[in-house]
Amino acid sequence: MATLNALSATKQSPSAMRGVINYCLQEKKTFDVNSGRKLITGVNCIGEKAYTEFITTKAIYHQESGVYFYHFSQSFSPDEKITPAEAHEVAIEFVKKAWPGHEVLVCTHTDEPHLHSNIVINSVNFENGTKLHLSPNSLK
Numbered sequence: 001m002a003t004l005n006a007l008s009a010t011k012q013s014p015s016a017m018r019g020v021i022n023y024c025l026q027e028k029k030t031f032d033v034n035s036g037r038k039l040i041t042g043v044n045c046i047g048e049k050a051y052t053e054f055i056t057t058k059a060i061y062h063q064e065s066g067v068y069f070y071h072f073s074q075s076f077s078p079d080e081k082i083t084p085a086e087a088h089e090v091a092i093e094f095v096k097k098a099w100p101g102h103e104v105l106v107c108t109h110t111d112e113p114h115l116h117s118n119i120v121i122n123s124v125n126f127e128n129g130t131k132l133h134l135s136p137n138s139l140k
Contacts, residue, residue: 001080002090006134007071014055017068017120021051024107024118032084032110039088039108039117043095044126050105054122057103061129069123070134075116084110091117101125102132 009016024030025048030038040047045054058064074091076082082090088108095104103122108115123132 002074002076002087002094004094005073005075007073009069009071012066012068014068017054018051020069020071021054021105021120024105024109024120025050029109029111030107032088032108034083035085039084039110041088041092041106043092043099043104043106044101045103045105045122047105047107050103050120050122053103054124057122057124057126061124063124063129063131066131067123067133070121070132072119072121073116074119075114078113080115082115084108084115087115087117091119095119095121099132101127 025040027038030040032039042050074094076087091106091108095106099121103126105120106117108117121132125132
């Protein structure tokens with residue numbers, strides 16, 4: 001069973017968001033040798049262009065301050081019998097249900113003994129411009 005952890009961002013700014021997204025997108029972390037592909041998916045956006053799309057949405061709705069993004073990690077135990085591609089699909093399904101109307105980057109990292117998916121959520125809803133407000137206890 002997967003566990004979900006909120007990863008706190010000590011700084012909220014365009015450059016902090018770019019840093020988190022660039023970390024998540026690293027090919028050496030996302031490449032799945034079993035399927036021969038990078039495990040990068042954008043939900044309501046193009047994964048590799050997530051930063052540009054997040055910033056554009058914020059500009060359209062004049063929401064260019066405060067919280068820029070939320071970062072979560074969905075992890076599986078090394079003992080679980082799940083492939084990297086399956087772990088990635090679990091994360092995508094969760095994101096689609098949890099944050100409709102938001103652009104979300106899902107990157108599954110395969111470089112650790114435990115498979116984990118980094119989830120980066122744009123704080124601005126692309127459909128109506130409202131801000132997402134999450135606390136560490138929101139997902140409980």
